Amino acid sequence: MIDEGAVAATDPATATAVRGLRIRGLRKWYGDTRALDGLDLEARAGEILGVAGPNGAGKSTLIKVLAGETRADSGEIELDGRPWDTAMDRDRVAVVHQEPQLFPNLTVAENLMVGREGTRATVRHLNTQERSLMRDLAILEVADRKLDDVPLAIHQRVEIGRALARDARVFLFDEPNSALTQEESKDLFRRMHLLADAGNVVLLVSHRIAELAEHTDRVVLILDGVCTDVLEGEALTPDGIAAGLVSGQAARDPSEPVVARSEGEGTGLRLTGWTHTGGEFADIDLHVKVGQIVSIVGVEGSGARELVRSIAGFERTTGEVEVGSRTGMPAIATGTSLVSADRHTSLFPNLTIGDNMVSRLGREIATGGIALRRRRMLRIAHELRDQFRVKAASVRLPIRSLSGGNQQKVAIAAAIVKRPSILVLEEPTRGVDVGSKREIYRLMREYAGRGHALIIYCTEIPEVFETADLAYVVSEGRLSDPLMVMTYPDVEALARAVTRLERHSTMPNQAAVPPLGSATV
């Protein structure tokens, strides 16, 4: 047990149905965006409740509300049968993020105490209760080390320790192990179970379906700000979660022919022995033909994102690369364009919509590369606005005046106008409304159809289903065999197939057997 005291203090006899967290009709809108739209959720004390849902489903907003970082517009939250104002009473909850919010310049012990020093001006020392707490969490031996000098896994234990020291009841684990080793993950899950066994409310938010199935008692599925399903018992399988997450979300566009697009014969991209210098992926061989849309799928920490960014030259790698007929880094520099997932790194906030659209151009918009051709810039911007159907009254308005979806269209337009032979997109529709999503998919297909290749990093299966010809799954830094997306009748089937590939290589027994780089299908 992590905290014997806490367990002893709670009388098992009163631990009836009211014990736990109860959420009714939770609503939080940001302008027109309905992050939470009347969400109901029940987390029993003593269980681990999994929370799953695609990006933008409302998971982060739910966490923010429970952590007291933002107030819900309406709805009720009860903890152990009593109303709980999360914004006022933040001591009751602990959030363990992938990267905990601690003080890197303080020692582990100081981090544990900070905020509870009391009013004395003198330096406080650990009391016996805190010492035993740290011993339980196996962080006592590093008590005097700077937080910066200890691994991430210990940061998370410090976060748990901080919460236990202030008698927190609710523990939210938000994608906690994307940056942990397998050994560290195992330890974290052990602690999660201990917390649950001690009668706490434990929520695990994760994209890792296999882990949800293995470690939780129940999984709630969240979509568009409401809880759509609860899986438990027999239904709680990786396939069940995978299918539940995507069901009814993606229908193939009826106006799109279901046959594969005409693929050119030429090579769009060829990677041989492609290896990340930082160890995120190793020995990857990949061949993408002209006209293809290839999706690389993988959870955070799998190496998929890094692989996709490396194709545009933004990661340190070794190995051979061929783009069109050219090879090496110059081929990447001239033949690829990257649109990052985060619009904070793909747009220039101080430029207008139109200037953002032409920001990657050089001689095309300047005589001799020197004097700007303003009229021409404006013409290109207008063409792009119409072609991409950007909803802007004027391209001379600030980029911030656009909605997220339209900003993303501008970001993609800025990359496409350079006419790269390989367009690399990182989560192209993250935080984008449904209408813009359709537009972006249409533009992607159109661009591929004009003799280019697209490589997209996806975390959402419906996106793969709707856009890609081929899908590869990256897991533990290795690439699976390709999945022919067209051969899957529905998105659920594709989701199950992807989940199986993800699980295969995370199984400890199997992972040890095949050599690096070989597919495990």
Place this chain on the structure above:
Amino acid sequence: MTQHSSPMPPVQPPGAASTGDRWSGRALAAGIRIGGLVIAILIVIVVFTALSKPNTFLTFTNAVGILRSMSTIAMVALGLTLVIVVGEIDLSFGYVYGLASILIGVAWIIWGWPIYLAILLAFAAAVVVGSINAFLVTVLKIPSFIVTLGTGQLVFGTTLLVSNTATLNPAYPPVGKIVPKDQVDWFFGLSNQHLPFDIPMQAIWMTAVAIIIGFILSRSLFGFRLKAIGGNPAAAELARLPTVKYKFAAFIICSLLAALAAMLDFAFIGSVQPNAGVGLTFPIFAAVIIGGASLAGGRGTAIGTLSGALLLAIIANGLALLSAGSYLSNFVSGAVTIAAVVLDRFTQSLRK
């Protein structure tokens, strides 16, 4: 939005496209900024005209004097604007100014070099300092504040070393040194030509610099990209903009303009001393900031910086005519700088 099958829509003719495209919020804010500066300048002129003795402040001779006195600040501030727009800081330009003038003096008067080579040496030194600044900032990725704080002192030390802390005057060279008369005339002529209406030569230089920097910032690809890089360095990297090259250019141009201002001041005053330029840091930064450039990068105009320098020059001149004492001049220029930023915050928030 929903017509998936429709082909690409027809392109609008360029003429028709510009309807409804006239004034953006940004252009409006920039307009307010310049308009505000013009109003501030007019108010200051009215106030000083009222306060000063008749026929001292509002005279043609005094206006010409103000134009000359602002030119040094304006030229260097225009160079600094480029550095600020690209999102960096330069604190070394004042010392580059000092080094450049001392190098011209020492090489010409003490070493006996021809004036033309001495000037070339000064500009070469400016390029070296600018390059070192840019190298440390872009390649070694050290914050420019620290880099230029350090290089400024290195340059100042070099100036003291080279000059042997002596004041030099080509008209009265030290014993045993000879300065050719024709070179003295040519050099002094750089700043002392007799022009119609007594327009100071330095104002002509300033105007030329302002036109070039104005072109760079508002009409050139270089300036467009400087703004992009300053506005979002991470996006500039992903867009493969030539960040390193452009930062080198910005730092070098800033140093070069400091050297140019130094040369012209030397030619105007007729003598040079090693402390020259030490007091330039504040007024030049003040001119840039009053002119509306954002220290966060991505924003700044030549006309704004020029107006900032003009406002400061008028205030300094007016206070001097009132015999106000130098402390008041410090008070006012400090207050005006802060007020400009406060007003800027206010107009920015209006826009949202």
